[in-house]
């Protein structure tokens with residue numbers, strides 16, 4: 344079991360990369376601590392598999408180092424790194440039984456028959472596949488095969504870490520939730536560093552204590568699900584996490600304060616001053632739909648019309664089209680019991696939940712300035 348440290352790591356699949364867009368991974372430093380349950384979350388093509396394959400040694404990085412417990416492993420093969428990797432699609436030996444499949448990594452290490460048997464049974468029990476141990480792998484369903492694949496990753500107790508690359512893709516949706524919970528339990532029981540790649544925020548937050556959000560080859564935020572929700576450090580995190588994502592409005596610093604689409608927003612002078620320090624970049628106001636309030640039109644700076652109400656069972660998503668010149672839509676997520684006004688409404692953004700971004704990065708506003 345190990346701490347995994349990435350030092351000035353970057354990767355390009357181009358022979359002679361010349362611009363940031365040529366890099367699948369942009370230069371990064373990052374630490375996965377020993378024993379943590381982590382998710383690597385991001386959209387398709389953001390570099391998740393590239394990063395995982397560099398950690399496991401399947402791919403050599405074009406720049407930087409990977410360190411396990413402080414020692415560089417750049418020159419070590421995947422086998423010598425002592426890492427287990429579970430892929431999207433099951434990797435099992437069809438002609439072997441489930442027991443033989445699970446025992447295989449331990450046999451290779453020359454462990455005793457009793458030790459192998461104990462460990463195989465422990466892992467099979469954790470994954471609820473004990474009844475399949477005597478079956479040939481080729482007769483299993485896709486779900487069962489993937490559980491065996493996971494078991495092969497878990498069976499060795501000397502691995503530095505277990506890396507999961509979208510392991511539940513082939514799993515039946517009904518089973519997914521159960522298996523995620525199972526993996527979490529297994530993590531607690533075996534105390535091994537786990538990095539779980541997914542593009543699904545729900546999957547990430549049910550499995551991981553901390554999530555690294557990736558966007559265009561960079562980790563743009565590393566935090567708990569709550570931190571990602573309450574304080575997105577990057578507009579991408581605001582947009583990608585949450586359902587629906589954060590409202591992001593282009594604003595400007597005018598003579599009278601913060602301006603949005605020709606209206607002056609009521610924000611504290613200290614915030615305006617803080618933003619003036621950062622003047623020059625693209626300025627955005629972010630507010631999560633959960634915190635948008637619909638109020639009487641005459642009591643709000645911003646007004647609009649209710650365009651659409653989507654009833655989601657336990658909550659409603661309300662689209663308000665503002666009557667400012669560019670007529671943007673602001674989304675509000677309201678409790679099922681809230682009565683949505685018909686037609687015209689005011690929208691209010693409570694100051695505590697307003698977030699400000701310059702060139703997509705959060706501007707830290709301390710409580711003193713609020």
Ligand SMILES: Nc1ncnc2c1ncn2[C@@H]1O[C@H](COP(=O)(O)OP(=O)(O)OP(=O)(O)O)[C@@H](O)[C@H]1O
Pocket residue numbers: 356367385386387388389390391392393394542
């Ligand atoms: N072998 C390769 N050769 C060239 N480019 C590649 C190769 N593998 C990946 N890429 C590119 O690198 C970028 C990152 O890909 P990667 O597969 O790491 O992303 P990902 O986040 O894992 O995506 P997905 O969820 O679709 O697997 C993408 O632009 C992809 O097209």
